[in-house]
Amino acid sequence: MRPQDIVVLLKIVLLGKKEWQYQDLVRSLYISGAEINASLNRSKEAGLIDFNRKRVNKLALLEFLQYGLKYVFPVDPGPLSKGLPTAHSHPVVKNKIISESIYVWPDMNGKEYGQSIEPLYANQVKAALEDSKLYEVMALVDMVRAGKTREVKMAILDLNKIITDEPSPKHN
Numbered sequence: 394m395r396p397q398d399i400v401v402l403l404k405i406v407l408l409g410k411k412e413w414q415y416q417d418l419v420r421s422l423y424i425s426g427a428e429i430n431a432s433l434n435r436s437k438e439a440g441l442i443d444f445n446r447k448r449v450n451k452l453a454l455l456e457f458l459q460y461g462l463k464y465v466f467p468v469d470p471g472p473l474s475k476g477l478p479t480a481h482s483h484p485v486v487k488n489k490i491i492s493e494s495i496y497v498w499p500d501m502n503g504k505e506y507g508q509s510i511e512p513l514y515a516n517q518v519k520a521a522l523e524d525s526k527l528y529e530v531m532a533l534v535d536m537v538r539a540g541k542t543r544e545v546k547m548a549i550l551d552l553n554k555i556i557t558d559e560p561s562p563k564h565n
Contacts, residue, residue, distance in 0.1 A: 394435055396466050396513035397424060399458075400520070401432045402441055403530050406449050406556050421524060423516035451556050458537060459549050468510050468538040470496060476503035477518050479510055480539050483532035490544060496535065510535055530555060 404422055405413070418429045433446040441457065442449050476497030481490045482505065495507025500518045512518060513531070521528035533555075536548035 394439055394465065395432065397422075397428065398432045398435055398441075399462070399466070399534065400424075400513055400517060400527075400531065401429060402436055402449050402454055403534070403556075404520075404524075404527060405442070405447075406451065406454070407524075407526050407530065409558075421527075422520045424514065455549075455553055455556055458534065458552055462534065463538050463545075466513065466538060468535065470494075470508040470510055470539060472509060473506060474499040474503075474509035475506055476500040476509060477521065477528075478505045478507070479512075479532045480535040481544050482507060483529060485529050486532060486536070486547075489547065496539060510539060526555075 400422060401418060401424070404418060408417075415426055415429050418424065419426050422429075424432070433442060436442040436449075437444065437446055439457075440450060441453050474497055476499045478484065478487070478495065479498050480496040481487060481492050482495045482497065495505060496510045497503060497505050497507040498512045498518050498521075499509045513534070517531060521531055530552070533548040533552050536544045537552070540548060
């Protein structure tokens with residue numbers, strides 16, 4: 394698995410029942426067609442997508458996000474940078490968590506200033522700016538990668554709700 398494989402799978406989940414083609418993923422994620430193809434093959438090998446490479450195994454993906462993500466794709470917040478807020482600093486999440494730290498994906502056009510977290514792939518900021526739901530999901534993924542226990546628990550509950558399209562229990 395490569396980091397961008399997570400983004401590809403989550404984008405497919407967000408598309409729901411909508412029919413999609415590889416070119417839809419290429420355009421919306423700014424990843425080449427060859428890399429989309431390779432990503433789907435890796436995900437198929439890992440059992441995260443079906444043999445047709447169209448339907449994500451949502452339970453397996455959730456299990457990987459909860460138990461494997463932070464070990465396979467760890468994050469160590471870096472130096473201060475201008476960028477797009479992520480993890481607990483994302484606009485949808487930041488009102489639920491009190492924190493003095495701000496995490497951002499480095500971006501020269503960003504309006505926030507905080508500790509940098511490297512995105513899972515090079516064009517993630519560009520894709521997130523065009524798709525608010527993808528942006529939210531990727532920020533939740535960063536909460537799993539960089540968060541403390543309570544933040545990780547919140548992120549997993551929210552990811553579960555989004556990925557399975559079922560309501561999650563209220564946060565404690």
